[in-house]
Amino acid sequence: MVGTQWKPFGSLNTPQVLAHRGASAVEVENTLLAFHRAKEIGAHAVELDVRLCQSGEMIVHHNPALGDGRQINLLNKGELPSHVCTLEEALDACEGMWVNIEIKNDPSEPDFDPTEMLADKVAAMLRGRGAPDQWLVSSFRRQTIDAMHASWPELPTAWLTMTVDDAQAENVAAELRASGHSALHPFVKTLTRHVIDTMHLHGLSVNTWTIDDPARMAELLEWGIDGLCTNKPDVALEVIARNR
Numbered sequence: 540m541v542g543t544q545w546k547p548f549g550s551l552n553t554p555q556v557l558a559h560r561g562a563s564a565v566e567v568e569n570t571l572l573a574f575h576r577a578k579e580i581g582a583h584a585v586e587l588d589v590r591l592c593q594s595g596e597m598i599v600h601h602n603p604a605l606g607d608g609r610q611i612n613l614l615n616k617g618e619l620p621s622h623v624c625t626l627e628e629a630l631d632a633c634e635g636m637w638v639n640i641e642i643k644n645d646p647s648e649p650d651f652d653p654t655e656m657l658a659d660k661v662a663a664m665l666r667g668r669g670a671p672d673q674w675l676v677s678s679f680r681r682q683t684i685d686a687m688h689a690s691w692p693e694l695p696t697a698w699l700t701m702t703v704d705d706a707q708a709e710n711v712a713a714e715l716r717a718s719g720h721s722a723l724h725p726f727v728k729t730l731t732r733h734v735i736d737t738m739h740l741h742g743l744s745v746n747t748w749t750i751d752d753p754a755r756m757a758e759l760l761e762w763g764i765d766g767l768c769t770n771k772p773d774v775a776l777e778v779i780a781r782n783r
Contacts, residue, residue, distance in 0.1 A: 547584065547637040547672055547695075555766040556775040557639055558582040559749050560601065564770040569599045570622045574632040582772040584675075586639040586748070589626050590650055591657050592616055597626035597664070603648045612650035626661070630668060639746070639768070640665075641699065642678045642687070655686035662690040671695065675746075677724050688719045697722035697746065702729040712741035722746055722765070727755065732762040739763065753778050 547555065561573025562580055569587055577585050588601045594615040600623055604610045611619070630638060642657055643650070658676075665674050676687050677697040684696040696719070703711050703725055715723060715738075722744040725734065730747050738745045746766030750756055756767055756778040769775045 547675065553583075554760055554764060554779050555583040555746070556581075556772045556779065557584040557586045557746060557748075557766050557768040558772040559586050559768045559770050560588065561585055562770075562772060564751070567622060569601060569624075569629075571624050571628060571632045572622075574629060577772055578633070578636055580773045581776055582636060584637045584639055584766070585629075585633045586641065586768050587626075587629055588641045588643050589657065589661065590643045591652075591660070592619065597657070597660060599624050599626055599629045601643070603643070603650050610649055626664065630664075637673050637675065639675045639677060639697070642676060642680075642683050644678060644680050644683045646680075653682075655683055658683055658686040659690055662687060662694065665694065666691065675722065677722075681718075684720060685718060692719060695721035697724045697744075699724045699748075701726045703734050704729075705731055705733045708734045708737040712737050712743060715743055716741045724748060724768070727759075730759070735759075735762050735764060750775075757782055 558577035560568035562576035563573055566573035566576050574585050587599050589597050590600055590611055592598045592611050592614055596616045598611055600611055645651060671694040675695045675697055677699050678684050679699045684698055688696050698715060723738050724746050727747045727750040735745045744765040746768055748768035750767050750769050751771050753774055756775055760782045767775045
């Protein structure tokens with residue numbers, strides 16, 4: 540097995556702990572408090588979600604609507620609750636960690652944009668914030684990460700997926716590599732050792748989500764996983780320390 544090609548800054552070949560929407564087991568997800576707590580815990584990275592609101596700001600929020608049902612793409616920034624932050628504010632809070640930015644652009648959701656304007660806006664912001672190895676941009680929509688790669692080829696990109704079965708692994712790895720992408724982000728319950736090995740053979744990293752079970756973490760570390768995206772970064776760090 541060859542080593543993976545992409546490594547985030549400061550990784551030193553250590554399995555990475557990505558705080559899922561920040562330290563979301565102890566703070567409200569996707570908030571500055573959650574990101575600050577992840578840093579205090581010692582997470583290597585934060586995973587967060589980004590969407591556009593009506594006034595054009597990039598907003599960090601997982602769902603297309605607020606808890607009261609109002610759609611984010613129909614609201615100006617000033618109409619959003621105070622805990623909902625912008626991408627720029629989130630990145631400031633995450634200084635010292637690398638950040639996995641998931642671009643939300645689902646054709647089944649009301650803010651879907653086939654022009655991929657959000658990808659262009661994210662790339663433009665990140666260009667002004669330092670070296671590309673501080674970021675990893677992901678999406679479930681392949682066209683979105685393709686657009687991101689076209690906008691800034693040096694920026695690492697990853698494909699999010701619910702499943703890649705063993706029979707598909709070789710084709711998926713070859714397609715991602717040929718398209719210039721850096722990583723696969725598969726759902727933890729469907730991930731196999733064969734998929735990890737195949738991605739590594741093609742020079743791709745594998746970061747899995749969302750994993751809070753210590754026993755499964757230990758198994759994946761044995762298999763050579765590159766990153767654990769978890770609501771409990773403190774637990775993941777403890778498991779990594781025990782399995783060195």
